[in-house]
Amino acid sequence: xxxxxRKGFLKLLGAAFAAVWAGFSxxxxxxxxxxxxxxxxxxxxxxTSLSLGKADDYVPGSSKNFKFGSVPAIMVRTEDxxxxxxxxxxxxxxxxxxFSSEKKKIWCACHGGQxxxxxxxxxxxxxxxxxxxxxAEVVAGELIISRA
Amino acid sequence: MNYPIWSLPIxxxxxxxxxxxxxxxFMSHFAVGGGIFFAVTEYLALKRINSSDSKLRRNAExxxxxxxxxxxxxxxxxxxxxxxxxxxxxFTIALVSPDxxxxxxxxxxxxxxxxxxxxxxEIATVFVYFYTWDKISKEQHLALAKWxxxxxxxxxxxxxxxxxxxxxxxxxxxxxxxxxxxFNPTYWPSLLLRLLVMVAIAGMYAxxxxxxLDASESEEIADFRAYMLKYSSKWFIPVFFVGPLVxxxxxxxxxxxxxxxxxxxxxSSGVGNFSILTRAxxxxxxxxxxxxxxxxxxxxxxxxxxSFASAIAFMVCGLxxxxxxxxxxxxxxxxxxxxxxxxxxxxxxxxIETINKEGFTAFSKWEDPENIGGSMFRQQCMICHTxxxxxxxKKLLGERDLEGIKSFLFMLRETDPEKNxxxxxxxxxxxxxxxxxxxxxYLYTLKPVASES
Amino acid sequence: xxxxxxxxTFEWLDQRLGLSGLxxxxxxxxxxxxxxxxxxxxxxxxxxxxxxxFLTGILLMVYYVPELxxxxxxxxxxxxxxxxxWFVRSMHSWAANLLIxxxxxxxxxxxxxxxxxxxRELTWVSGLGLLVIGFGFGFTxxxxxxxxxxxxxxxxxxxxxxxxxFAGEFLASxxxxxxxxxxxxxxxxxxxxxxxxxxxxxxxxGIHLLLVQLHGMxxxxxxxxxxxxxxKYEMFFPDFLLKDLMIWLLAFNVLATIVILFPWGVGPxxxxxxxxxxxxxxxxxxxxxxQFLKLLPAHVGFIEGEKFGLLVFALIGAVFAAAPFIxxxxxxxxxxxxxxxxxxxxxxxxxxxxxxxxx
Numbered sequence: 001x002x003x004x005x006r007k008g009f010l011k012l013l014g015a016a017f018a019a020v021w022a023g024f025s026x027x028x029x030x031x032x033x034x035x036x037x038x039x040x041x042x043x044x045x046x047x048t049s050l051s052l053g054k055a056d057d058y059v060p061g062s063s064k065n066f067k068f069g070s071v072p073a074i075m076v077r078t079e080d081x082x083x084x085x086x087x088x089x090x091x092x093x094x095x096x097x098x099f100s101s102e103k104k105k106i107w108c109a110c111h112g113g114q115x116x117x118x119x120x121x122x123x124x125x126x127x128x129x130x131x132x133x134x135x136a137e138v139v140a141g142e143l144i145i146s147r148a
Numbered sequence: 149m150n151y152p153i154w155s156l157p158i159x160x161x162x163x164x165x166x167x168x169x170x171x172x173x174f175m176s177h178f179a180v181g182g183g184i185f186f187a188v189t190e191y192l193a194l195k196r197i198n199s200s201d202s203k204l205r206r207n208a209e210x211x212x213x214x215x216x217x218x219x220x221x222x223x224x225x226x227x228x229x230x231x232x233x234x235x236x237x238x239f240t241i242a243l244v245s246p247d248x249x250x251x252x253x254x255x256x257x258x259x260x261x262x263x264x265x266x267x268x269x270e271i272a273t274v275f276v277y278f279y280t281w282d283k284i285s286k287e288q289h290l291a292l293a294k295w296x297x298x299x300x301x302x303x304x305x306x307x308x309x310x311x312x313x314x315x316x317x318x319x320x321x322x323x324x325x326x327x328x329x330x331f332n333p334t335y336w337p338s339l340l341l342r343l344l345v346m347v348a349i350a351g352m353y354a355x356x357x358x359x360x361l362d363a364s365e366s367e368e369i370a371d372f373r374a375y376m377l378k379y380s381s382k383w384f385i386p387v388f389f390v391g392p393l394v395x396x397x398x399x400x401x402x403x404x405x406x407x408x409x410x411x412x413x414x415x416s417s418g419v420g421n422f423s424i425l426t427r428a429x430x431x432x433x434x435x436x437x438x439x440x441x442x443x444x445x446x447x448x449x450x451x452x453x454x455s456f457a458s459a460i461a462f463m464v465c466g467l468x469x470x471x472x473x474x475x476x477x478x479x480x481x482x483x484x485x486x487x488x489x490x491x492x493x494x495x496x497x498x499x500i501e502t503i504n505k506e507g508f509t510a511f512s513k514w515e516d517p518e519n520i521g522g523s524m525f526r527q528q529c530m531i532c533h534t535x536x537x538x539x540x541x542k543k544l545l546g547e548r549d550l551e552g553i554k555s556f557l558f559m560l561r562e563t564d565p566e567k568n569x570x571x572x573x574x575x576x577x578x579x580x581x582x583x584x585x586x587x588x589x590y591l592y593t594l595k596p597v598a599s600e601s
Numbered sequence: 602x603x604x605x606x607x608x609x610t611f612e613w614l615d616q617r618l619g620l621s622g623l624x625x626x627x628x629x630x631x632x633x634x635x636x637x638x639x640x641x642x643x644x645x646x647x648x649x650x651x652x653x654x655f656l657t658g659i660l661l662m663v664y665y666v667p668e669l670x671x672x673x674x675x676x677x678x679x680x681x682x683x684x685x686x687w688f689v690r691s692m693h694s695w696a697a698n699l700l701i702x703x704x705x706x707x708x709x710x711x712x713x714x715x716x717x718x719x720x721r722e723l724t725w726v727s728g729l730g731l732l733v734i735g736f737g738f739g740f741t742x743x744x745x746x747x748x749x750x751x752x753x754x755x756x757x758x759x760x761x762x763x764x765x766x767f768a769g770e771f772l773a774s775x776x777x778x779x780x781x782x783x784x785x786x787x788x789x790x791x792x793x794x795x796x797x798x799x800x801x802x803x804x805x806x807g808i809h810l811l812l813v814q815l816h817g818m819x820x821x822x823x824x825x826x827x828x829x830x831x832x833k834y835e836m837f838f839p840d841f842l843l844k845d846l847m848i849w850l851l852a853f854n855v856l857a858t859i860v861i862l863f864p865w866g867v868g869p870x871x872x873x874x875x876x877x878x879x880x881x882x883x884x885x886x887x888x889x890x891x892q893f894l895k896l897l898p899a900h901v902g903f904i905e906g907e908k909f910g911l912l913v914f915a916l917i918g919a920v921f922a923a924a925p926f927i928x929x930x931x932x933x934x935x936x937x938x939x940x941x942x943x944x945x946x947x948x949x950x951x952x953x954x955x956x957x958x959x960x
Contacts, residue, residue, distance in 0.1 A: 013389070014388075017388060017389055017392075020392060021388075021392070021437055021440070024392070024433065024437070025434075025437060028430075028684070028685040028688065029660065029685070029689075031414070031684035031685055032660055032683055032684055032685045032686060032689055033660070033663065034684075035415065035682075035683050035684035035686075036663065036664055036683055414684045414685060415681065415682055415683060415684045415685075415686065423687070427861045427862075427864070428861070430688070430861065431857060431858060431861040431862075434854075434857045434861075435854055435857070435858075438850045438853060438854050438857075441846075441850055442847055442850045442851075445843045445846040445847055445850070446843070446847045449839070449843050450839065450840055450843040450844065452840070453835065453840045453841075453843060453844050458844075458847060461847075461851055465850075465851065465854055468854070468858065
């Protein structure tokens with residue numbers, strides 16, 4: 001198979017260089033598709049803080065699911081009146097968690113994982129890690145959620 | 149600044165230089181590439197004319213016939229259009245960019261003189277070459293072809309030093325030694341790249357003259373025409389293989405800031421001056437690729453179907469790539485005419501601080517005390533901006549009012565890239581606060597009256 | 602080595618797909634060589650531009666959002682945040698305009714060469730259908746960036762469509778998808794543009810191309826009348842195909858140069874509550890008809906002005922479409938009539954388009 005004559009070698013080299021030139025021409029389209037994927041995470045995490053409205057609107061023992069940029073998030077006001085907020089992405093397989101006022105726990109419907117609303121710690125079920133915490137504070141009566 | 153400014157409406161002085169230079173490149177690259185073409189092709193013809201194979205002998209005879217015709221075209225084009233545009237460049241750059249031209253003359257006076265000598269020898273040689281076909285021996289004629297090729301390559305060797313010096317003056321900035329500026333980082337890659345392009349351009353022009361041969365005259369001519377078209381198209385092979393490699397080498401030697409500019413332009417809005425460098429380079433690359441494919445599917449694979457019209461269309465594409473490439477190369481150097489030494493408007497980088505303190509009026513010899521704003525515009529801006537033509541000042545001012553124009557100018561005076569985004573495409577404005585205000589007042593008078601209502 | 606591989610691959614496929622039969626037919630395909638041969642390239646250039654549209658269109662769909670508050674900003678995003686986004690977007694806008702121009706050139710050249718005559722009547726009719734599809738692509742695509750000009754041009758376009766006798770209101774309602782041009786319109790236009798019209802295009806273009814292969818290239822009468830030995834042909838494979846490729850390269854170069862030097866911007870976002878900008882005009886390929894409609898009085902006889910205008914267009918188009926069924930080549934007077942008719946239609950289009958620009 002490798003009985004290459006000089007002509008054959010030149011043809012092979014030519015084909016190789018043609019492939020290089022062709023590669024150049026696909027580079028822009030490759031960059032076009034990738035740059036959006038690279039950008040999106042940076043873009044949406046532009047959200048550094050948002051307001052959930054009047055703090056007094058949320059009674060102790062209640063919760064709210066909301067969006068922090070493109071990330072699902074959850075705010076819980078525990079019985080002691082303190083506000084907590086976390087990324088609502090379950091650390092097991094990524095489902096969105098919710099708060100149960102009966103169980104007084106944050107839980108995940110997918111596989112039964114449970115988290116402590118006071119500090120996001122994984123209490124029971126498959127989740128391996130605590131929920132990522134966000135900062136929740138009351139500023140002039142407004143409930144402001146921001147990055148931890 | 150040291151010289152009066154000559155301004156050209158609508159296209160602007162910069163395009164006067166640009167158009168004439170680009171046409172000159174079309175001719176000069178033909179001259180150098182063609183010189184190599186004649187030397188190589190005549191060598192082949194000489195080798196075959198004494199062959200024992202009658203077919204090869206006949207082929208060589210027809211090659212000589214062809215070379216005679218092609219050399220007439222070559223001589224007329226290069227000595228007339230080439231020489232005229234070459235001299236025209238001198239006129240335009242002296243009028244449009246006198247400070248920059250003065251600097252180049254002073255730095256390389258012996259270089260220019262040597263270049264002129266080579267030009268004279270080159271032109272003399274091509275006349276002798278054309279008029280001595282069949283009058284001297286074939287061996288002597290081939291020697292003339294080789295001599296011409298040498299002379300024209302030397303003209304490239306010299307001018308490329310000066311041209312590439314403008315982009316990367318390198319060590320010359322510190323030592324002022326001519327050889328440090330001449331043999332600068334972009335000298336060797338650009339020399340090689342130009343030679344590759346010249347070889348291809350020689351093939352391109354040969355395609356045009358070959359395509360004019362009438363295949364219907366005889367089968368022999370039809371066969372020769374096909375043979376010669378294929379032969380000419382092969383002159384694109386060097387740039388196909390080596391071009392990308394040398395291109396990478398060239399860009400690795402270009403100032404880093406410029407490379408950042410280029411990559412920022414990839415995700416710009418595509419409209420406007422921040423992205424024009426990227427776009428022009430991109431178009432040069434696209435057209436280079438398509439020209440190569442054109443050479444393959446046209447004269448190489450189907451020479452008998454390659455008409456004169458196709459050859460002309462191909463030539464237009466080839467010249468378009470060349471023009472785009474030259475335009476891109478010029479834009480790489482912005483905002484300087486000699487990188488890191490002298491800005492496009494003739495102001496030296498080292499003088500900017502002094503001018504800002506003592507005033508442009510004190511510095512410039514051609515200020516009009518009655519119209520400081522207008523003189524500032526003329527001296528510092530008109531080399532690139534016309535009032536309402538190319539890079540129209542009127543359009544660029546947009547909807548800014550007097551306060552807006554003032555704050556824009558004060559921003560443009562900043563030499564910190566964090567504070568002034570425009571530093572990588574424009575020289576900083578230089579002058580005292582009063583002078584900047586005068587310039588702002590003048591610019592405000594350019595705006596159409598309708599915007600005030 | 603490479604030729605051995607390709608040879609054995611061909612044999613393997615041939616034993617399963619019967620390729621050698623196709624190859625035999627393809628090898629015989631020839632193209633007449635005459636002074637008007639240049640016009641044979643038009644269809645191919647149209648195909649090239651269509652391919653560009655499909656590729657760039659798919660890429661644009663990756664980032665475009667057909668929702669009222671996101672449409673304009675997503676186009677801005679593509680134009681300014683995505684690497685080479687400006688290039689993909691400008692390619693799409695410019696190729697669209699060039700394509701419609703080439704379609705006109707293709708149609709008129711086929712018309713004047715009388716390529717519509719037997720047996721190519723169906724090719725002609727399917728071609729006209731393809732032109733209408735092309736206009737549909739242009740009209741629906743134009744709205745998608747949801748900028749000021751697009752919004753109002755669409756409004757006007759739908760208002761004119763509403764004037765269609767009998768079906769006008771239904772048609773307008775179908776297009777608008779609501780009481781006003783809004784989210785409903787955007788969603789419908791998007792659907793039509795990215796799937797309905799492409800499917801229709803594939804179907805009709807498939808038929809069109811099949812017919813062209815079946816019948817071969819049409820020969821103008823002056824060529825047909827030549828004695829057999831004077832008729833020059835060239836083989837499609839590989840000669841004409843290589844020439845086709847050269848022309849496609851040229852067309853692509855022209856497109857790329859225009860895109861780079863004159864990139865397409867994004868206008869300000871549409872505000873339905875703002876008044877229409879003064880001097881609003883449709884794109885150039887609708888401009889001629891638009892200008893004609895503007896000149897008509899409110900009533901012509903008992904018919905409303907715009908309805909009358911649409912009837913005129915329909916009539917002109919119908920005669921144009923009926924050419925193969927009337928000008929069959931037996932009557933030199935009819936033949937001449939259709940020559941003049943076509944010429945008048947072409948001149949009329951050019952005059953009204955230029956007039957529309959200057960107005």
